[in-house]
Amino acid sequence: MAADRPIVVGTDGSPSALQAVSWAAKEAALRNAPLTVITTTFVPGAYGFPVGLPPSFFEEEELEAKKRLARAAEAAADAVPGHSLEIHTVLGTETPAGELVERSKAARMVVVGANRQGIIERVLLGSVSSAVATHAHCPVAVIHGLPDTDINALAGPVVVGVDGSAHTEPAVSMAFEEAALRHTELVAVHAWSDVDLHLAFEGGADPTWMQEVVKNETARLSERLAGHAEKYPDVxxxxxxxxxxxxxxxxxxxxxxxxxxxxSRGRGGFTSLLLGSTSRALMHSVNCPLLIVR
Known part of the structure; x- marks a missing residue:
């Protein structure tokens, strides 16, 4: 049943990952969904490690992984005081991205922190957030750790990008849902040029043409939002x-x-590209949580 599909979040113990856990816990509470917290541990032969490493290495890695899960579960419970959040912890043995992508098949959302903590993870495993955002089978929330800031204390509206293509319909629908759950305003942004045209219109361009284009694009945006606005009249x-x-x-x-x-892709994306240039650029340049909807 859809109601039983969990919010899945990965943790490596870093501050960014713990902020992701806190955000995922709030998201799960808003949706009355269970929360699954995943971390991974090294096993003999995994990730290209020599098989000759002593057993104590892997025992210590497993112990640290279990401690990460315990800290994450505590952070999740603290993020939603008074809410009986159902929390499950999973100790995986595949790569972090591989574990999260596999879990995404049965999840309603996967949440990842944007930064990895250790040099081993960064060099051998690469960017987990990019890999998961590219290959997950469900929406992916990317959380940047904000120093000295409670990620769940962020206020303001929910912002959604609307390019007028069918690719963004699922994103628009989910943005309305998020705004309704959070009792906040929805800001729908439609950028109608894929190139920077400001210089082309400096120095005497006819403003009438520009006004007509803006008028037409505003009408186009309103048409895209109309059905969703009827479903969520309070937003x-x-x-x-x-x-x-x-x-x-x-x-x-x-x-x-x-x-x-x-x-995940806009009107200019090739069908073979799983993650478009806009969503990929935003992953590395915005501070607020970014939700990428396939």
């Missing part, structure tokens, strides 16, 4: 239409947002 919607590259406009609106929602 206040503010529209923003900009002549800019999508990533620029979305970054600007996300500065004061509690969540940014985008599709």
């Amino acid at each position: 206040k919607v503010r529209t923003v239409v900009v002549m800019d590259q999508p990533a620029h406009g979305l970054r600007e609106e996300a500065e004061n947002a509690q969540l940014l929602v985008v599709g």
Whole structure:
């Protein structure tokens, strides 16, 4: 049943990962969903490690992994005081990205921190957040650790990118749902140019043409939002239409947002690309949680 599908979050014990756990716990509580916390441990022969390493190495790794899970479960419970959140912990033996992608097949969302803690993880395993965002079978939330900030204390609207293509329909639908769950405003951003055209219109361009384009693009955006607005009548919607590259406009609106929602690919993406340029750029340039919806 859909109601039993968990929110899945990975942890490596880093501050960024623990913030991801806290955010995932709140998301699970908002949806009355169970939370699954995953970490991984090294096993003989895994990740290219020599098989000759002493057993004590792997025993210590397993012990540390169990401690990470315990700390993460505690952080999850602390993030939603008074809520009887169902928390499950999983100790995996595959790569972190591999474990999370596999779990994504039965999850309603996967949550990852944006930074890995150790040199071994960074060199041998690469960017887990990028790999999971690219290959997961469900929406992926990427959480950047904010020093001295409670990730769940972020206020402001939910921001969603709308490019007018069918690719962003699932993202728009989920953005409305998130705004309703959080009782906050939804800001729908439509950037109608894929290139920076500001220089082209400096020095005497006819403003009438520009006004007509903005008018048409605003109408196009309203059409895309109409059905969702009817489903969520209590969600206040503010529209923003900009002549800019999508990533620029979305970054600007996300500065004061509690969540940014985008599709995994936009209107210009090749069907063979699983993660578009806009979503990939935003993964590395926004501070608020980023939710990528396939």
